Amino acid sequence: xxxxxxxxxxxxxxxxxxxxxxxSLTVAPGEMVCLIGAxxxxxxxxxxxxxxxxxxxxxxVHFEGRSITRRPAHEVARLGLTLVPEGRGVFPLMSVAENLxxxxxxxxxxxxxxxxxxxxxxxxxxxxxRRTQLAGLLSGGEQQMLALGRAMMAxxxxxxxxxxxxxxxxxxxxxxxxxxxxxxxxxxxxxxVEQNAHLALKTCAHGYVLENxxxxxxxxxxxxxxxxxxRRAYLGE
Amino acid sequence: xxxxxxxxxxxxxxxxxxxxxxxxPFLVDAGLGRSWVRLLDLALLxxxxxxxxxxxxxxxxxxxLGYVAFYxxxxxxxxxxxxxxFGLHLPFWAVLPLGASLAALFGVLxxxxxxxxxxxxxxxxxxxxGEIIRIFLNNLNAPVNITNGPQGINLIDPVRLGxxxxxxxxELLGYTFTSIHLTYYLFLLFTLGVIFISMRLEDSRxxxxxxxxxxxxxxxxxxxxxxxNLKLLAFAMGATFGGLAGGLFASFQxxxxxxxxxxxxSIMILCMIVLGGMGHIPxxxxxxxxxxxxxEALRYTGDWQRExxxxxxxxxxxxxxxxxGLALVAVMLYRPxxxxxxxxxxxxxxxxxx
Numbered sequence: 001x002x003x004x005x006x007x008x009x010x011x012x013x014x015x016x017x018x019x020x021x022x023x024s025l026t027v028a029p030g031e032m033v034c035l036i037g038a039x040x041x042x043x044x045x046x047x048x049x050x051x052x053x054x055x056x057x058x059x060x061v062h063f064e065g066r067s068i069t070r071r072p073a074h075e076v077a078r079l080g081l082t083l084v085p086e087g088r089g090v091f092p093l094m095s096v097a098e099n100l101x102x103x104x105x106x107x108x109x110x111x112x113x114x115x116x117x118x119x120x121x122x123x124x125x126x127x128x129x130r131r132t133q134l135a136g137l138l139s140g141g142e143q144q145m146l147a148l149g150r151a152m153m154a155x156x157x158x159x160x161x162x163x164x165x166x167x168x169x170x171x172x173x174x175x176x177x178x179x180x181x182x183x184x185x186x187x188x189x190x191x192x193v194e195q196n197a198h199l200a201l202k203t204c205a206h207g208y209v210l211e212n213x214x215x216x217x218x219x220x221x222x223x224x225x226x227x228x229x230x231r232r233a234y235l236g237e
Numbered sequence: 238x239x240x241x242x243x244x245x246x247x248x249x250x251x252x253x254x255x256x257x258x259x260x261x262p263f264l265v266d267a268g269l270g271r272s273w274v275r276l277l278d279l280a281l282l283x284x285x286x287x288x289x290x291x292x293x294x295x296x297x298x299x300x301x302l303g304y305v306a307f308y309x310x311x312x313x314x315x316x317x318x319x320x321x322x323f324g325l326h327l328p329f330w331a332v333l334p335l336g337a338s339l340a341a342l343f344g345v346l347x348x349x350x351x352x353x354x355x356x357x358x359x360x361x362x363x364x365x366x367g368e369i370i371r372i373f374l375n376n377l378n379a380p381v382n383i384t385n386g387p388q389g390i391n392l393i394d395p396v397r398l399g400x401x402x403x404x405x406x407x408e409l410l411g412y413t414f415t416s417i418h419l420t421y422y423l424f425l426l427f428t429l430g431v432i433f434i435s436m437r438l439e440d441s442r443x444x445x446x447x448x449x450x451x452x453x454x455x456x457x458x459x460x461x462x463x464x465x466n467l468k469l470l471a472f473a474m475g476a477t478f479g480g481l482a483g484g485l486f487a488s489f490q491x492x493x494x495x496x497x498x499x500x501x502x503s504i505m506i507l508c509m510i511v512l513g514g515m516g517h518i519p520x521x522x523x524x525x526x527x528x529x530x531x532x533e534a535l536r537y538t539g540d541w542q543r544e545x546x547x548x549x550x551x552x553x554x555x556x557x558x559x560x561x562g563l564a565l566v567a568v569m570l571y572r573p574x575x576x577x578x579x580x581x582x583x584x585x586x587x588x589x590x591x
Contacts, residue, residue: 091456
């Protein structure tokens with residue numbers, strides 16, 4: 001199987017403190033992969049290092065066969081790898097439509113952008129009604145949807161999602177994950193970082209368990225969710 | 238959208254505005270006296286400064302408290318190249334761009350090490366930068382006399398275009414254009430230029446990227462915006478306008494000293510933006526004009542007291558700053574988004590109160 005993203009022996013350190021130690025993972029084209037773990041396990045640091053927001057201490061990151069290790073975030077984004085940051089990160093003083101257009105900032109194919117905008121509005125009908133509203137005044141779930149829609153406007157081949165369920169009501173979490181599944185069904189690969197291990201393993205094909213910055217378990221999601229250690233630590237049994 | 242009410246055509250509004258701006262110094266001269274025309278010149282100068290700082294603070298959201306350093310650099314470059322201090326008398330059209338470019342360079346030099354800083358931390362570093370420049374200017378008179386220290390540089394050349402000297406009165410169509418009248422038109426020209434550039438920037442890809450960086454830097458980088466270069470560009474553009482204003486100030490005043498470029502000046506320019514309406518060009522200009530003219534108008538409180546009560550109860554010098562402070566507090570309480578806020582900010586504040 002071809003790999004879309006391959007992370008090799010990635011290490012991230014803040015000063016002398018190692019947040020991620022020699023982490024390796026791969027994502028195949030169109031595949032959904034999750035990274036689960038407790039608070040402070042190094043999930044967000046991994047995503048930040050992959051997307052170029054943090055300079056890794058060691059190791060390498062390859063996207064579509066090209067090295068993107070230590071490439072700045074804006075260059076990585078232009079290659080087709082789009083991060084939806086933790087806490088949603090919409091532009092609060094811009095309208096919904098302006099936020100979506102910012103997602104296509106690096107593109108210049110007008111026809112393609114218009115087409116993708118239509119697609120995003122069909123995918124997210126709630127946003128269509130709120131086109132002109134300021135993003136900062138949307139509900140948490142709507143902001144998460146907007147962040148997903150904005151990421152889709154970059155026409156990514158890989159989406160990096162940082163805790164999309166954070167701070168959302170259970171019903172809204174379901175709605176957001178439905179959208180993520182539909183995005184993935186269109187052939188976009190997803191690397192999902194989640195504390196909600198149950199939901200993440202149910203959604204993804206493949207999973208990695210992160211503890212203190214290192215991968216302790218990896219495998220097909222179905223296997224992980226029956227693994228007694230995972231069930232005890234993350235699924236509340 | 239077709240309007241039901243007949244509106245005057247745009248060209249008419251524009252020509253009325255142009256005629257108004259052209260006649261303004263004469264109306265002010267006749268109505269309020271010559272010193273107010275001078276204040277009008279200063280108001281335009283501050284409008285240029287405020288529009289420059291607005292790019293850094295209003296658009297890109299980088300809180301810069303050392304902006305006056307660029308103003309000082311522009312002024313000193315003008316003074317060095319166009320005064321008896323070094324015996325150089327280069328024409329103003331050569332000196333002004335030089336000062337603006339040097340200011341831009343320093344803008345990048347200040348921006349580069351502060352790229353990772355935000356909010357209060359950035360404010361403290363830029364505040365330090367502003368003070369460093371001022372202290373340098375204050376002390377660079379020995380061993381080699383570069384800035385002439387606290388005495389400042391005197392006898393700076395006025396703006397001269399060929400044989401046309403802006404410091405001399407000129408007669409035209411029976412009207413006498415004194416130096417301050419001519420300066421008004423020169424400053425107005427530069428202000429219009431700066432307004433034009435600001436407007437184009439606001440509507441451009443660069444302008445949108447700045448807004449994105451201001452709102453959420455991580456998300457901006459994730460949409461493919463080169464945050465580093467765009468922040469440096471904001472610093473450079475803001476500094477360019479600051480340097481330009483500095484050059485104009487030096488030629489207008491004929492004398493500069495480090496005293497003119499203290500922290501209070503930076504804070505005043507920031508106040509103009511916040512009070513007028515951050516990120517909104519008409520608001521920023523309005524803020525600059527109000528904050529230049531209001532403290533001067535408040536000098537007359539002594540006369541008002543005498544008229545009202547027959548004697549002076551509070552020294553006008555004390556009362557002036559007190560009233561000025563009260564006015565600032567009142568604006569922030571009752572118009573938190575500024576006197577003329579952009580629609581965006583007005584909506585934000587209105588919705589937040591619901």
